[in-house]
Structures are given as structure tokens and as C-alpha cells.
Amino acid sequence: MTDAIATPTSPAPSAGRRVPLWDNARFLCVMLVVIGHGIQRQTADSNNALIVYLFIYAFHMPAFAIISGYFSKSGSPNGRQMKKVITDILIPYFIMETIWTAVQFFVEGKKSFNPTEPSWTLWFLLALGIFRLILPYLALLRWPLLWAVLFSVGVGYFDNVDSTFSLSRAIGILPFFVLGWKAREWKLVDRWRNAEKTTWWVRGLAAAVFAAWLAVLIVFIPQFREMDLRFWFFYDDSYRGLGEDQWWAGLVRLGLIALATLLSAAFLVLVPRKETWITGFGQATMYIYLLHSFILYPIRETGILRDEHSSAVWLLGMIFACIAISIVLTARPIRWLFRPIVEPKPNWLFLRSLNEPDKPGRTDPTGSRRS
Template sequence: MPSTLRECGGAARRVERVTETKPRVRVPFWDNARFACIVLVVMGHAIQRQTADSDNALTLYLFIYAFHMPAFAIVSGFFSKATPPGLRQMRRVVTDILLPYLIMQTIWSLVQWLVEGKNVFNPTEPHWTLWFLLALAIFRIVLPYLALLRWPLVWAVAFSVTIGYFANVDSTFSLSRAIGILPFFVLGWRLRHWGLVDRWRRLGTGAVWGARVAAIGVFAAWLAVVALNVQAFRAFDLRYWFFYDDSYQALGEPTWWAGLLRLGLIALAVLLSAAFFVLVPRRRTFFTTFGQATMYVYLLHSFVLYPIRESGVLRDDHSSAVWLLTMVFASLAISVALSSPWVRKVFRPLIEPKPRWLLAHADDDPPTASRTDPTGSRRR
């Protein structure tokens, strides 16, 4: 057999080995994890303005940002396929990711024009939270190629660490940030292949509670590290390192060891994400159904927070511990409200557009009850 054919055959077998199928039975654990992740996202954005004047706010902010988006990427990766995309999957990148991105980007540009007088529409520079949609599109495109390589997770980590040395790779189309958090997405996909989550769901009660005690210890240790070093972390601008966005030069550390720091932060995020998932309830809870609307919360909460953040009300005296707790509980309330059925009904044309007029052969892809959103949550 010619070498080219052998290589093609080997690649096909490797793709076949990493082929996954999405679960037919809904697993409450993942909906619980999605909702917990989105609450942390909203919370981090809600308290961001308070971090300038409050060490307590900065402590909570750094505690959250060390792992909340990596955990979200892990969940999204778990429900992603590494097989070459078919016509249906390619269309969904357009309808589920790119089209909602363009819609929300346009709305944000209009809002900023009306409120701030910014007369700029630039689809290459995502507004605020919209970067993650573009990152998901990049992940979907890249994953089948990574799956053809040996040690795809190692390659993803190498890309994440190395990209920081290139100052010319920036936030255009969210490229730098997407590559920065790529290891977590790939890790989520590999977790599905390894079956670790299934084994965790079948674990006995005693072992589960032992793991949860250890997870609480991990979180307590990280919280203590942040609280004791918050002034040093403020001076170092550690929070920008958790964005996985800027180059090391832009972060003020254009030295050879900057990549080792990012590698350490990746390891920290994996450890904290593992602790987070261990603490997520495995059974159905009162907030399980809220986890089916994470894209609504993610794309709409910024409009709720925008007037609060930009008004300056969260500065000075309003950065006190009382106001910090107020914003924490407000974040939970916002997440619950935006997960409600009426919000999904009203905003579905924006979040879940169905532009059959836009697509060629759209009738070949009829809507089904099992359709999922970009994070893997089954839509209702």
C-alpha cells in the first residue's frame, strides 16, 4: 500500500476512534454545571467596576476569574464532536454562532452610538461578552484537525502558551483569546472520550463527599492565597492574565518565563475547575432547568449590567462589602430571570434565529427536538 494511502487510512481510523455521539438522556449534572458557570460569569461582570476601589471585590473577582471561563469552555468541549463537519454541522456554525454574533454585535454598536456617541460598527472586534461566540466558532473549526494529531491536548496547551509571545496576534475576531483558552475546550472533549464524568456520576456517596471536602479545601486555599496577596496581585495586574487575551508584551512581561506563568495559570484553572465540577450537584435540583438557557443569560445579561456599570454607581462608597454582596445576589437574580420561559420566548429570534431563507437546501435540515445550543445544552 502506498504511504499516502496508509497515512490517510491511519488518519481515518484516528478520527473514527474519537467519534462521539451526544447523549440521548438528559443529564442533570451538566445543566447544573452550566447554570453555575453562567452565574459566575454574570457575577464577575457585575462586580468588575467595584474592584478599582475594593480589595474585597478584587479578591472575589480574581477567585472567580481563575476558573469560570475555563470551566465554561470545558463544558462546551465535552459536547463537541471532533469528526469532520457535515453539512448540518457547518450550517449550525452559521445559524447558532455567527448569525447571533452579528445580531448582538449590531445591537451593541447601536446602543453605544445612542448612549456614548460612538459611531463605529466593527464586526472584527467583538463587544464585551461576544468574544466567546467567536471562540466557539474557532473551536469547532480547529477541533477536527487537532483530533488528527497525537496528543491533541498537549498541542492545545503549547499553542496557548506560545501565542502569548506574538504581539501581532490580538483580539481581532477573538483569535488570541480563543487560542488562549483552547486547552480547556480540548480538555472537555477529551473528558468525554476518557469517560471520567460517567465514572464520577456512578461513584458512591462516601467517595463523592470525600472528594467534595477536598474540593472545598482547594477553593479555600486559593481564596486564602488571593486574600493574602491581593495588593501584590493588584500591582501585577493579575486579572488581565486570566483573560488569556493580551500578549505577554502587552501584559508588561515580555520575558522568556512569561509562558511558564501562563502554563501555571492553566494548571491552576484545571485544578479549580475540577473542584468546581466536584461540587456541582449530580442530581436534579431546583435550578437544573435554568441550565438550559445559558446562551440567553450570557448574551442578554450585559444589557442589564451596562447602565449599572457605566453610570459609575459602583465606585467609591458603593464598592463597600454591603454593595458587593448586593451585586452578588443581584447576579443570581439576573441569571434566574433571564433563564425564564418568557425571556426565551421574547428573545428567541435574536438568540436562536432560524434564517431558512439564508441557507441553501435549508429543507434538508428540519428542526428537531434534540437540537442543541453552542454549549451543548438541548434547546426546548
């Protein structure tokens, strides 16, 4: 979050000036999330769908975590900042989890309400909350990024660290969040934004990285299907749960972290740095993230995307449909209608001293600041 926690040595992000690069990156990231969820059912019967799925899942959530980390700070939070953790993360989480419980009750007959097990996309909200708790302590240590990587690799050896409160997944992608936080300290993105010359070869190199990853997927897709590579990209199960209990299983995750870092860097290099037609959509990141699953849920559960409906034509159709869904969910009427559950303001819950009017341009948990 942009106004989460502050330290004297960490420069705060610009409060009044929007940076198109970040809005563009947020929208493209969340659009990839929607596409990945949209085509997931087709991966069972189509290698083409699995190639696209693995191409996306190798980096899209790590990139999302990097962006969120870039707009986070590491000092002790004050009361208003702690309040935002409740209003921007915890309350929306419980609201959306309650809605999902009702949907699954009426559609699937499930009768349990268990907020300790996040439904579908809600794990990332809890992960953001966990990141907020961990970062101030990591910032006290030397080499916080190294420690984050060690935690991520090490947690896979413990079967008892599972998806409860998204703990295993949060620790799994923690290095990317910390990398984003450190990237702002290192001014890496500022240097790229201000670079005017020799950018063509950097973008060319980034495109080559993606082309190489795509080529690897195409050549080895039978092996990747057999080893269930997609589950490794979730950073959720223990190595034993993934079917690999050898001592070197952590090296596989370490390699995937390196791959995700490389692909995320290539992604950010290719994101337009100037304002484009997608820039405004980046201000509604959380609306897309939290609401798209309700649109895709009936499509996924009916099984319509299986068998002959997993063809290349259907795959392309689903990709374009997911892009359209991402755009529609940024519309002003949609935001007006669903603001009470995505951006609740339960001022009655807090002390009067914490209920001062918000500054213009409220930020969401990914750092998106709306005009």
C-alpha cells in the first residue's frame, strides 16, 4: 500500500503525480489473472491451453507481488495505517468469503463457512496482509531479500504449513514482494522510466526472454503436463504434496523463483511507460481481481470448456472474453455498485480520532491510487 508505513530513509512514492507505467502494469497483470482463471478448465484437454496457462502462471502473480511491494513501506504503522489494513484487506476478505459461501451453498450444496480457507482468488488479499506484518521485521535484518528467498524455499519442506489463511502461498511468493520493496530503494524503475536512449535493445532482450520461455513450453509440454508443473507455480503445496520429497526439491522452487523474477523483469520492461488507452483501467485493479471470479464461476462449473470446447478457436475466444471482462469491470457504474463490498468504509467501527476524511485519491492494497 502506498501510504502504509513510512521510514525516514525510505522515500515515499509520489502522492500527487500518477505514473502511467504502474497503472498499465497493474491492469495487464490482473488481466493475465483473469485469462489464467478463464482457460484453466481447457488445460485438461488442450496442450495449447496448457502452454498459455503455464506461460502466464510462471510470472503473473510474482509480478503482482512485486508491484504491491514497490508501494509498501517498512516502518512502524500508525493508527490510520493500521485501520487501512482492516478496511482494505480484512473486511473485504470476510465480505467476499461470506458471498462465496452463499454462492457455493446454493450451487454446490456446501454448508460450511470456513474463513480460514480462502475461496479461489481471495488468498492474495490475505497474503497482502501477511506481507504487511512481515515486512517491518524483515527490514530490520541484513539481506532481507535473501531471508525471504530462504523462507520461500524452506517452507516447502514442512507439510504442516498449508493453505490455512494462505500462509504457505504467502511465504512462497514473499521474495517477490520484498524484491518490489527493494526495487524502489534501488531506484531501478525510476532509472528505467527516465531512460530515453538505448531502450530498444532492452525491450528486444525482454521480448527474447518471453520467446525463449514460450519455445521451452512448446517443446517440453508433454513432460510439463506429466510432472504437473502448474501446481509448482501456485507456491502452495509442500514438496511432498507435489510428489517430490527429495532433498533437492527446494532447488526446483529456487529455479522457479529465478524464472519468475526474470520474466517479471521482462514484463515490466515491455509495459508501456506512457499513458495509453489501458492506463485508466489500472485504477480499478481490485474490482477486476475480486469480481471476475463470479463471472467465470458458472462457465467453469458447467464444464462447457472441456472436450471439443478446448480447441484453439475456443481458447482464443475465451482469451478475448477474459480481456473484455477485465475492461467491463473497470466501468464507473460497476465500481459505484460494488464499492461498498470492495472498498467498505465502516467508520462506525473505529475511534473518532481515526475517522478523519481520507486524502484525495484513495489507494487500494496493490498501491493503485484513484484520481
